[in-house]
Amino acid sequence: MTVGRHLKQRLKALGDRYSIIGAVHGSGLYLGLELVRDRTTPEPATEETAELCDRMLDLGVIVQPTGDHLNS
Known part of the structure; x- marks a missing residue:
């Protein structure tokens, strides 16, 4: 839990x-970011x-977009 808390x-x-x-x-190491164009809306x-996921893959980190709008 210590590592997950630090990462969060x-x-x-x-x-x-x-x-x-x-x-x-x-929580823990099962974390996700919700990416938005405008926090107020x-x-x-x-x-x-999608661009961020592609860049992370270029750096050797596998991340997948999730959620209804594929922004998490």
Whole structure:
């Protein structure tokens, strides 16, 4: 739980810096980010999520978009 808690805190800190991060969900190491274009609406950032997943794969990290709008 210590590692998961630390990771969640770090992801939330990224959310403070980057407005595309609308929310951090989950617990332990089962965590996800909800990416949005606008936090006030919150319009899903579907295309941006796909680009981020592709870039992460280029870096050797496998991440998958999930959710109804494929932005989590």
